[in-house]
Amino acid sequence: MQNHDRAELCTRLHSTSPHERLSAVRDLSRDLNAEDIDLLNAALAVETTAFVKTALKSAIAKLEHPQIAKSDPADEKEDHHHRNLAEWRAMREVTGSLLHEILPRLGSIEYEAGRSVDNYAESKLAAKIESLKELMTAMQQLQEVSHPRKPTDFPIYRILKECVSEEGAGDLIKYDGDTKLVVLGDPNFLKLAFCNGLRNAVEASSNARASPIVVTWGESEVQYFIRIIDSGPGLKGAAKAAMTLGRTTKQGHMGFGLSIARTAMASMDGEISLEANNPSGVIFSMKWYRP
Template sequence: MSSADSYLRRLRSKVATDRLEAARYFAENAKPADEKALREAASQESVAWVRNALARAIDRLSPEPGKAPPRGLADRDDLPEGFASQVHAEALETTTAQLIHEIEPLVGSLRLSAELEVQNYDASSTKENIDRLDDFLAALSRLRRAASAPRLDEFSLDELVEEIIQTVDLPAGLEIQKSGPQHCIVVGDRTLVQMSVVNGMRNAVEATVATGAELNELPIAVTWGRTDRDCWVSIVDNGIGFKGNLSRAFDIGTTTKDGHMGMGLAIANQSIASMSGQLLLVPNERGVRFELRWPQSKEA
């Protein structure tokens, strides 16, 4: 069986990630003979990520005689909603995967050599710098996961929020005020939501501690819920506020904190964008509201 035949079979899979991988294959390798099957798959596809990848596959095929060649992406006004952001996400996922593949073994070899060759390695600046490289690779892995096609399923949002609060390192005296429905079952990618909420919680804690004030006077409010249309989590702190350029807050490498890589908000934003949702940073008179929303649907 040829590769094309194998991927055509995967287009009929009940698993969305299998269909997405097949659609991405045809986006790069589609032949005119595949067009009928691709159009049939596109007409039946309910997941936007897969549908848009199929649209690219169909678009790359040789035009029929007398038919105008496909326009470039920049000239088109008939692209599906969210098409550009999904192309960006796929490029981000591919790039981070390649970086991890190339860098990870080099860092491993560097650590092994340093442990053998550097005296008092555990207390050395060499170890500190290699640890930062490991942290960078871990951040790249989270960014890759954030950019991947979401794995949608039902989960308990209130249990997830409670789990995150229990794992965040809270300084003595800092109170978390929680408010939201119990047994709040939502649809989404639990891992992507978790990465976003963890980032929001850590930022809220750091901003509150940075005030230097009595922590018991500066509680952090965490609320959550769902409607017929969407699901949401909101984290409101009374900290020092957002000190950078708000319009660039989600750019990779943007940070105002010493020792930070500036990837946390980028990962959080991409995680929610992958579910066709939105992350909001809203400065208050004191502190910031960190709010994420995503559609209550299995068709992100």
């Protein structure tokens, strides 16, 4: 990159427009030099917009850990999202190896148990095996979202409707958004994140049938967003803990759902968040960058 181009990027980094600052960070991240670290840190010190701060931190991490950025050049070439490649690689290796070893054995165990145990479907063994199958499904989903993909254009309303239909929640949902809005991202990752959030909202609202679950979506200058708003009992404990892999406050749950949703959105340079709804319930938010 020429010096005059970097001077222009420096100017854009301090623009009054968050969208322009975000665009500058992305452009700079495609051709980082060691001397850019001071420029990025200076911009981060005064940045107030959350998504721009995230992009700046990602760019700084690429400079501080160059061996990670170089470890998967094909992904870097095809996808300009800034992600922690070390995390993706570790996730692929660990989940891939475990699935390869466990899935065939689990299928054999279930088959033999069905033949050997009287009234198997009602037995405690069947419940334990079903729990293991749920765990394997979660691991498969984590494996899937650990592979970066090239973003595509798609109508967001179609994805939301598909998920609501699959969850059998049509009678519980009130939609509020532009049904013709087309967004850029990965529809499979988005659906995976949304379905996990919706599943929690449906379960939380099982005793609050008078209040529908509101699904709203839209776009701003710098991002797309989806919100799922329920009227259930609300958050139990810290929101951050609820999104930690293996942590849950719900009996019979393994604590994978929100972590999977978080990972899926991170693969699109996005994020999820949980906050209390007034007077009761939870607001599950999904946000990711616009191009």
